[in-house]
Amino acid sequence: xxxxxxxxxxxxxxxxxxxxxxxxxxxxxxxxxxxxxxxxxxxxxxxxxxxxxxxxxxxxxxxxxxxxxxxxxxxxxxxxxxxxxxxxxxxxxxxxxxxxxxxxxxxxxxxxxxxxxxxxxxxxxxxxxxxxxxxxxxxxxxxxxxxxxxxxxxxxxxxxxxxxxxxxxxxxxxxxxxxxxxxxxxxxxxxxxxxxxxxxxxxxxxxxxxxxxxxxxxxxxxxxxxxxxxxxxxxxxxxxxxxxxxxxxxxxxxxxxxxxxxxxxxxxxxxxxxxxxxxxxxxxxxxxxxxxxxxxxxxxxxxxxxxxxxxxxxxxxxx
Amino acid sequence: xxxxxxxxxxxxxxxxxxxxxxxxxxxxxxxxxxxxxxxxxxxxxxxxxxxxxxxxxxxxxxxxxxxxxxxxxxxxxxxxxxxxxxxxxxxxxxxxxxxxxxxxxxxxxxxxxxxxxxxxxxxxxxxxxxxxxxxxxxxxxxxxxxxxxxxxxxxxxxxxxxxxxxxxxxxxxxxxxxxxxxxxxxxxxxxxxxxxxxxxxxxxxxxxxxxxxxxxxxxxxxxxxxxxxxxxxxxxxxxxxxxxxxxxxxxxxxxxxxxxxxxxxxxxxxxxxxxxxxxxxxxxxxxxxxxxxxxxxxxxxxxxxxxxxxxxxxxxxxxxxxxxxxxxxxxxxxxxxxxxxxxxxxxxxxxxxxxxxxxxxxxxxxxxxxxxxxxxxxxxxxxxxxxxxxxxxxxxxxxxxxxxxxxxxxxxxxxxxxxxxxxxxxxxxxxxxxxxxxxxxxxxxxxxxxxxxxxxxxxxxxxxxxxxxxxxxxxxxxxxxxxxxxxxxxxxxxxxxxxxxxxxxxxxxxxxxxxxxxxxxxxxxxxxxxxxxxxxxxxxxxxxxxxxxxxxxxxxxxxxxxxxxxxxxxxxxxxxxxxxxxxxxxxxxxxxxxxxxxxxxxxxxxxxx
Numbered sequence: 001x002x003x004x005x006x007x008x009x010x011x012x013x014x015x016x017x018x019x020x021x022x023x024x025x026x027x028x029x030x031x032x033x034x035x036x037x038x039x040x041x042x043x044x045x046x047x048x049x050x051x052x053x054x055x056x057x058x059x060x061x062x063x064x065x066x067x068x069x070x071x072x073x074x075x076x077x078x079x080x081x082x083x084x085x086x087x088x089x090x091x092x093x094x095x096x097x098x099x100x101x102x103x104x105x106x107x108x109x110x111x112x113x114x115x116x117x118x119x120x121x122x123x124x125x126x127x128x129x130x131x132x133x134x135x136x137x138x139x140x141x142x143x144x145x146x147x148x149x150x151x152x153x154x155x156x157x158x159x160x161x162x163x164x165x166x167x168x169x170x171x172x173x174x175x176x177x178x179x180x181x182x183x184x185x186x187x188x189x190x191x192x193x194x195x196x197x198x199x200x201x202x203x204x205x206x207x208x209x210x211x212x213x214x215x216x217x218x219x220x221x222x223x224x225x226x227x228x229x230x231x232x233x234x235x236x237x238x239x240x241x242x243x244x245x246x247x248x249x250x251x252x253x254x255x256x257x258x259x260x261x262x263x264x265x266x267x268x269x270x271x272x273x274x275x276x277x278x279x280x281x282x283x284x285x286x287x288x289x290x291x292x293x294x295x296x297x298x299x300x301x302x303x304x305x306x307x308x309x310x311x312x313x314x315x316x317x318x319x
Numbered sequence: 320x321x322x323x324x325x326x327x328x329x330x331x332x333x334x335x336x337x338x339x340x341x342x343x344x345x346x347x348x349x350x351x352x353x354x355x356x357x358x359x360x361x362x363x364x365x366x367x368x369x370x371x372x373x374x375x376x377x378x379x380x381x382x383x384x385x386x387x388x389x390x391x392x393x394x395x396x397x398x399x400x401x402x403x404x405x406x407x408x409x410x411x412x413x414x415x416x417x418x419x420x421x422x423x424x425x426x427x428x429x430x431x432x433x434x435x436x437x438x439x440x441x442x443x444x445x446x447x448x449x450x451x452x453x454x455x456x457x458x459x460x461x462x463x464x465x466x467x468x469x470x471x472x473x474x475x476x477x478x479x480x481x482x483x484x485x486x487x488x489x490x491x492x493x494x495x496x497x498x499x500x501x502x503x504x505x506x507x508x509x510x511x512x513x514x515x516x517x518x519x520x521x522x523x524x525x526x527x528x529x530x531x532x533x534x535x536x537x538x539x540x541x542x543x544x545x546x547x548x549x550x551x552x553x554x555x556x557x558x559x560x561x562x563x564x565x566x567x568x569x570x571x572x573x574x575x576x577x578x579x580x581x582x583x584x585x586x587x588x589x590x591x592x593x594x595x596x597x598x599x600x601x602x603x604x605x606x607x608x609x610x611x612x613x614x615x616x617x618x619x620x621x622x623x624x625x626x627x628x629x630x631x632x633x634x635x636x637x638x639x640x641x642x643x644x645x646x647x648x649x650x651x652x653x654x655x656x657x658x659x660x661x662x663x664x665x666x667x668x669x670x671x672x673x674x675x676x677x678x679x680x681x682x683x684x685x686x687x688x689x690x691x692x693x694x695x696x697x698x699x700x701x702x703x704x705x706x707x708x709x710x711x712x713x714x715x716x717x718x719x720x721x722x723x724x725x726x727x728x729x730x731x732x733x734x735x736x737x738x739x740x741x742x743x744x745x746x747x748x749x750x751x752x753x754x755x756x757x758x759x760x761x762x763x764x765x766x767x768x769x770x771x772x773x774x775x776x777x778x779x780x781x782x783x784x785x786x787x788x789x790x791x792x793x794x795x796x797x798x799x800x801x802x803x804x805x806x807x808x809x810x811x812x813x814x815x816x817x818x819x820x821x822x823x824x825x826x827x828x829x830x831x832x833x834x835x836x837x838x839x840x841x842x843x844x845x846x847x848x849x850x851x852x853x854x855x856x857x858x859x860x861x862x863x864x865x866x867x868x869x870x871x872x873x874x875x876x877x878x879x880x881x882x883x884x885x886x887x888x889x890x891x892x893x894x895x896x897x898x899x900x901x902x903x904x905x906x907x908x909x910x911x912x913x914x915x916x917x918x919x920x921x922x923x924x925x926x927x928x
Binding site: 028131193 | 339342343345346349350353354356357359360363371372373374376733734735737738740741742744745747748750753756757760761762763764765766767768769770771772773774775777778781796797799800801803804807832833836857860861863864867868877878881882885886892895896899902903906907910911914918921922
């Protein structure tokens with residue numbers, strides 16, 4: 001028994017020695033991640049079980065331990081102040097993520113298909129198409145906030161005064177239209193990235209496949225669905241996965257557009273991130289804020305897992 | 320016909336060409352639409368805020384109201400509020416010369432040979448009266464003043480001196496300029512002792528400078544350079560505003576907001592001589608001129624002529640009758656005001672709003688001729704980019720952003736390069752788990768780090784008295800750790816692309832793994848590292864949430880600064896757009912310098928899946 005344990009440690013030591021350079025190289029990163037990634041996450045789980053607010057922050061880890069009370073407040077307790085506007089934030093985030101992820105994907109794909117032809121000045125046009133993606137997101141929020149203004153914004157001026165598409169100027173930054181006022185700028189900002197990835201994917205598809213399809217007399221529609229779309233699967237699946245993650249955690253554009261007014265709880269412009277941010281750093285309710293983030297993380301883990309399972313299964317089906 | 324179209328068949332080649340062409344058009348339209356917001360941002364950063372707030376798409380034009388008319392010999396000079404100066408032949412109102420100094424808050428006066436024009440941004444200008452060439456500009460000695468905020472100037476030429484009254488944010492200064500030496504010799508401060516006055520008109524009699532303004536009249540001794548006395552007179556409870564003056568003997572005729580007054584300079588007494596009750600067309604007198612037996616009053620809705628001898632008043636408002644040459648906007652003519660007058664040989668030349676000049680025959684009391692001045696120049700406010708640094712503390716934010724993002728990027732890249740090399744080259748136990756962990760961090764909401772970090776930093780500061788939030792190193796530490804996983808993820812692709820054979824050869828030659836890394840791999844990986852670094856820098860540049868919580872007023876980065884500015888000045892869209900443009904510019908430049916590498920690095924990961 002003693003011998004076996006000794007052997008075990010010796011084995012580990014030998015492995016460590018053998019790969020010592022690999023471990024040296026990775027050590028600083030591992031330490032940094034331990035300190036600034038892992039510790040906060042463990043803390044967050046712990047904090048989500050404390051009643052941690054402006055009064056009890058003095059004691060921090062000794063703050064009243066309430067176990068699952070915070071989770072109960074978030075999920076079930078209808079009287080809890082944390083629930084104000086929470087449902088709306090969840091709804092908005094779902095709509096926002098769905099629309100933005102698919103929107104960026106399809107707009108990106110459309111432009112990638114248009115760019116995937118031979119013509120003069122292609123590199124220049126591709127570069128020009130990348131312009132929106134380079135604009136910082138806080139500028140995107142600011143710029144579109146300016147463009148969405150009801151009376152003076154260019155969008156209403158174009159819609160109503162120039163093109164006469166609508167009889168009266170609608171409000172974009174108040175009411176149900178708000179969700180579009182944040183979806184459209186986000187799509188505008190992020191589609192060039194999808195375009196870039198999909199274009200790279202498109203260029204990997206061998207030309208012969210299309211030639212063969214042409215000989216068989218396939219329509220462009222059919223060629224797209226039977227050749228392009230399946231062969232692009234590695235690209236769009238990654239894009240959807242990352243789009244899902246990034247858009248659920250979207251923050252900058254909304255906060256620039258509305259400030260903390262993103263929501264007046266219950267508004268259409270409030271997202272999960274702004275909601276948690278407001279609860280944590282404006283209402284100083286860290287415990288329940290951490291509880292919502294933990295719940296959000298769990299939800300995301302489930303969604304990503306489902307996605308991976310679907311991806312793997314369809315991979316197998318292809319084989 | 321329909322049948323024919325249906326039967327029409329294009330060749331394969333032809334159809335492809337048409338489709339190609341159509342797609343091209345759609346693509347270009349899409350390009351324009353998707354670039355439009357950026358263009359709109361840049362365009363609006365050059366706009367005047369009033370143009371933005373009035374919902375105008377185009378740039379505003381400067382108002383070309385005719386502020387002054389002057390007659391000398393056969394010629395007539397008109398001076399516009401936008402800085403447009405025209406020289407006309409008097410008889411036919413045909414333009415001889417035109418120039419524009421393009422500024423606002425203009426005022427003019429002239430002596431025999433020169434025109435002296437006071438502007439807001441460009442200082443005092445001296446122009447040749449004959450050919451309207453600018454001879455010289457003299458900057459105002461107003462240091463530290465945002466000159467574009469000067470809202471009005473009044474100019475008076477007398478002997479060897481020029482006096483300029485400048486209003487800046489409600490503060491009023493009178494500058495004295497010496498024509499011989501070309502220097503501003505004195506500054507007469509009139510704010511200190513009297514209730515605030517906004518100067519509308521000045522007139523010099525001997526050693527006294529009479530200044531009319533919105534609260535009445537000031538008497539200034541020119542030799543002493545100080546205010547002797549102020550005279551205010553009220554009507555209906557409000558101050559009577561003096562907007563024009565004319566000296567005649569001992570009498571000072573004052574055109575005011577309440578009709579015509581006369582002021583006796585020896586007795587220092589004022590009495591109202593004419594108002595609407597006496598036949599004036601409007602109470603508001605903008606300008607007045609006395610000639611022979613006539614007093615001409617340009618009011619806010621027309622022209623009134625007083626005959627001093629008979630006491631009769633004639634009023635003319637048909638000066639603004641429609642004009643056929645299309646230069647005038649008819650809707651606004653009802654509000655047209657007369658700003659300037661000149662009398663010459665039985666004719667009055669009347670300058671009014673929208674750059675209109677009318678000639679009136681006094682005896683026949685009819686408009687003989689009408690002309691219009693050139694349209695005002697388009698207002699392109701380059702100064703937004705200057706004002707921005709004054710209104711927002713943008714310099715500080717820029718410096719903070721560069722320091723924080725720069726150092727964080729360097730740190731993150733140092734860590735990530737080592738780790739990525741190790742992960743892509745060595746097959747060691749834990750490699751897979753570590754890679755997976757790195758990918759998994761991308762899934763964790765940033766707020767989940769931020770809340771505990773904030774609380775921890777708070778506690779550390781409490782125990783050790785070392786501040787962490789609001790310092791550079793606090794946010795740099797957090798940023799560099801936060802961006803490491805993503806950097807590793809991109810860098811792994813770059814390292815994987817470097818052929819292993821090179822390293823093996825170096826190993827055979829007797830290099831240690833460290834030497835291999837330093838001398839062989841690192842030089843080859845530099846383009847990838849730079850590209851990743853730039854991408855990380857851009858991401859850090861774009862980061863708002865952490866910066867909001869972990870910085871204070873001294874270490875604030877651009878996003879937080881702009882966010883606060885938006886909260887405080889909700890209507891300064893011009894400055895917002897200028898700030899946004901400046902925030903975008905460094906990023907754009909960096910990206911397009913290194914675009915090839917960044918694109919390669921990003922797409923390599925994607926295509927490999």
